[in-house]
Amino acid sequence: MNELDQFKQTYFQECEELLVDLEETLLALQADGGDSEALHAAFRATHSIKGGAGAFGFDRLVAFAHTFETILDLMRDHTLEASPENVGLALQAADVLADLARAARTGEDPPEGHETVIAAALNTLGGLDPMAADDDDDDFDDLFAPVPVVADPEPVVPAAAPGSDGPVAYTITLVPHADMLRRGSEPLLLLRELKALGAVTARADLARLPDLAALEPEDAYLSWTIEVITDAGRAAVEEVFDFAGDDCDLTITAAGETVESEAPETVVAPEPEPPPAPAPKPAPQPAPVPQPAPVPKPALDAKPAAAAAADGTATAKASSMRVDTSKLDSMVNMVGELVITQAMLMQQSQGSEADELQRGLAELQQHTRDLQEGVMAMRAQPVKTVFSRIPRLVRELATQTGKRIRLETTGEATEIDTTVVEQLGDPLTHMIRNAADHGLETPEERIAAGKPAEGVIHLSAGHRGGRILIQIRDDGRGINRQKVLKKAVEKGLVAPDAALTDEEIDNLVFLPGFSTADEVSNLSGRGVGMDVVMRNIQNMGGRVSIQSKPGQGACISLSLPLTLAVLDGMIVGVGAQSFVVPLTNIVESLRPLAKDLHPVAGSNDRSVLAIRGEYIPVEHLSRLLNIPGAIEDPAQALVLIAETEGGGKVGLVVDEILGQQQVVIKSLEENFGRVDGVAAATILGSGQVALIVDVMGLKSLGGAPHRADAAGRGLAFG
Amino acid sequence: MIICDEDGGRARVVLPGALDTAVAAPLKEALMAALERGLPVVVDASDVSRLSTACIQVLIAGGRAVADAGRQFIVVRPSEALVAAFDDMGLFPVMMKWKIET
Known part of the structure; x- marks a missing residue:
């Protein structure tokens, strides 16, 4: 990468941040009317975007940013009122600005005239000469002349009072x-x-x-x-x-x-x-005259x-600085290796009488963990980075669908790993589109159903049991189960006589190639269905589930790992092999009594475990993963009761529990390929490679017969 | 000494190492001469190691004159010193409007 490319990259990063700030500022303005500081901030953000764009010759971006900032300038000096309509237009302009910036980044030109409508509206608003905004390639002055900088009495950069200690x-x-x-x-x-x-x-x-x-x-x-x-x-x-x-x-x-x-x-x-005017000749100035x-x-x-x-x-x-993510990644990797080494030392020292050594190792373990948490914290960023793109999306969707949509968000401050943030954007966008397009009704339909005309999409994030739970909840019509089931049968995804629970029907929307839209709509039905969302989320070690109440709305839950680097796991033995079961999944482990195990009717080798009045399906890890030499009788083996995101439980039969330890996740997809039922791999303290079990994925492997088709595609049902 | 000649259908101006204030006048003449050839103007800036505001002004005005005449203004191999000076003076955007050949 040459230097210019690096500058560009930095510019685009800053641009993204500035655009987010700009939108937030304008939204705040819209909410509480004109605050001059907010207008200054909006102006500064736009101006910075323009400045960088000029440096790299992004002419369209410069021209539009110039028009936009002129309006903001007029608003901040009160020539133009910051009325809701004007701020609304500014928000639309911010969207266009973001499009142009993104186009500049990818090198794909947005359609010719993409910005014309908004630019014209801005020009009209400001009583500007539209030609002035037409940035001519050869017109150097246009880049610089527009902002009456000197006449601007306001500070451009916030700073401390003279004489104080700070910069x-x-x-x-x-x-x-x-x-x-x-x-x-x-x-x-x-x-x-x-x-x-x-x-x-x-x-x-x-x-x-x-x-x-x-x-x-x-x-x-x-x-x-x-x-x-x-x-x-x-x-x-x-x-x-x-x-x-x-x-x-x-x-x-x-x-x-x-x-x-x-x-x-x-x-x-x-x-x-005018050029030929008598150039300010050095009118022989009397030397240093008192001035x-x-x-x-x-x-x-x-x-x-x-x-x-x-x-x-x-x-x-x-006090903050930019660090290349790859540097953090390599640091995370090194810490991972350190964790493995530390585990190896622990293992080798077992049985040793040397107290000093044991104490030292215990400390090492503590420090390693602290170090790891520190590195993870560096990689964490608030989910707000992803959420901040949504308001705009919702505005666009509302315009396109003619629906009235209000977006509510909670938990934006929830921190998640950078890699998760990066991969979350697309699935989230898709799900919001789905909610707006399929979930919410038109204002007329809503009124007819006795609901407020304005539909609500609620986006929330929070920590739940060592994972991140992101929910997209709408108060629309919910999933039309009849239609979904009919479609699934038509497409041969489900046997016509299959008896499915409501929850199972809802989850059919995640099957590959499934789409309920009668006609392919402009929004969500572009051949990319919820199955893609599902796959994206699964690739991150996450899961998707959906709950729907007819007439009241639907809620899609994404459960994501806090980090993609380490997890606390229980090491179990099955046959001659060791596996790691994520500790967050495990509720309890027990050796069941033979009387509590009941065979499932119509199946010769399946059983359920009765425990405290609850029946839990039992799955043999050895059968699911084809491991020879494992204990067959659950009453002789151990059962791990694992909980799934959907709230369901499953009993996993394993031979023995070998211990509990923090393991470093090594991606199987990257190094080998995706295996159903296996989330990733790790290296144990003994140096042995062990697979990390994907409990949810297992459930699908051992799923009911009518799900055979789904199981082959590695679907998880929650 | 500023070389001003024709090279492959382009008027060429080779900048000296030191673009001091005193060089602004000859630089202007060289650019005017290049402009008169009615060809795209190429400015070879590979040797430039020192700059002055005066020469920078002339270069910018030259670039603009060539563009106004509907021809291309090309800067060949701009030296680090040239780029740094434009950058320090807040003129990098102007430079980015020129065609740069390396």
């Missing part, structure tokens, strides 16, 4: 006198000196640059607005301009201050000056409260 953002405007260069002052050097103080963002203004023919080679035409974030203090910033102060108009403003009145006249003209002190002194009464708050922001910015 302070200074906004500097540097407008060279025509003879500055001839007098030996070099703006390039000034900028570089500033750079030595802290992070510098310079914006050049080319408005004064004449045509080549009219240009006086040694006259200064460019001017700059510079933001520098530094903790070196104002004096250090002023010092940079010590020798240049007389050769230019200069203002230095710390964030939170206002520019003093003696600041020079506004310099950024939106239009380039109004160009550097405004720090206002002593800088609002302390605002400054303190801003200080927090600035410090927070400095």
Whole structure:
């Protein structure tokens, strides 16, 4: 990857974050009306996106962002009211902006004119000349001229009050006198000196640059607005301009201050000056004549409260950094190896009398675990990253379907592993589409059914028993079981005479190739069904289940592992082999009495276990996975009672329990291929490879006869 | 000394190592001359090790003049110093509008 690609990648990452911020800010605005800080934030986000896009030559993105930010600018200086309609339009514009940014990232151009409608609406709103937004390739000025930076009295970057300890953002405007260069002052050097103080963002203004023919080679035409974030203090910033102060108009403003009145006249003209005009010839300036002190002194009464708050922001910015996920991954891997080594040492030291060694190993175990948790925490991010894309999706779906949809979300702060976050987006999108398209009714249908016209989709996330539970709940019509069953029979997925429970019928929607839409709709019926969602989630070690109440709605639950790297497992022996059963699945383990085991009618080797008034189906791990030499009689063996996400239980017959330990998950899919009933593999302390049992997957392997078809495809029923 | 010649159907300007303020005038002349040839203009920037605001202004105005004339302005092998200077001055976006050949 070359350097430019890296810059681009960083830009796109930032872009994603900025777009999320932008949307959140606008949503907040829509909720509680105009807060000027929110408008500033929205403006800044759009402006940053535009700046980067300009650097990489994404013209359409630049042009649209420019139009958009102009409107936001008008709103923040109250020229334009931040009314619900206007903010609504801004939200739509943010969506288009996101499309263009994504298109720039993938290199696929969005359809010609994708942004035209919204851009035109924005232009009309702002009373702008639509041509001005048409970014001509060769028009360099357009990139820079638009924002009247100097006239903007608001701080562009939040920062602390001057004199406080944290870094302070200074906004500097540097407008060279025509003879500055001839007098030996070099703006390039000034900028570089500033750079030595802290992070510098310079914006050049080319408005004064004449045509080549009219240009006086040694006259200064460019001017700059510079933001520098530094903790070196104002004096250090002023010092940079010590020798240049007389050769230019200069203002230095710390964030939170206002520019003093003696600041020079506004310099950024939106239009380039007529070129042939007598170029600002070096009207022989009488040497250092007293000039109004160009550097405004720090206002002593800088609002302390605002400054303190801003200080927090600035410090927070400095205390986080971007790390390549692959570096974290390799770290996770190393910690995994460490866990294995530690397990090996534990095993080898067993029976040893050396107390010191035992104590040391116990400590090692504790530290390893802490280290592991630390690394996992680094990889964790709030599920909000995924959820934040949903409001927009729902808005679009509402428009497309003509339904009224309200989205509610809870538990956005729930943290999950980065890899899970990355893979969650598509399935979630698909399920939301399904809920909007198939689940919710039209306003008329809802009113007729005695429901409010507005349908609700509730998206929630939370921790549940060592896993993440994500639920998509709608208050629509629920699953039409008759229709589902009919379709499944038609497609030969289910025997016509099969007696299925309601729950089993609901779960038929996860069968490959299943779709109940009478006609393929634009939204969810694109040949990609819930089976794909199911497969995606399963690939992450997760499961999907659905609960539906006719007329009241449906709820799809995704249960995902907290991490894809380690799990606490119970090591069991079956025949000559060892397996790992995830501890989160196991409710209890027992040796059943022969009298509690009852054969299942119509089946010669299946049985159920009666325990505390409950009947639990019993499955032999050895039979499911074809392991020879295992104990056949459950009353001679051990039964692990495992719980499934759907709340059902299953009794797993194993020969013996060998121990309990944390194991490192090694993906079977990556190294070998997917095996039904097996979630992954691991390396035990003895160095032996053991398979990690997928309890839910097992249930499908041993499922009832009518599910034979489903079992072959590795489906899990919860 | 700024070389200004024709190379493969393109007007070529080879920039010297030091683009000091004093070089701005000859640079302007060279670009004007290149512009008069009515061809795409290629600026070879591989040797540039020092820059000044004056020369940067001339280059930008030159680029714009060539584009205004409906021709391509191509910068060949921009040196690190050139890229850094444009970047430091907040002019990287301008540079990205040029066709860059490496």
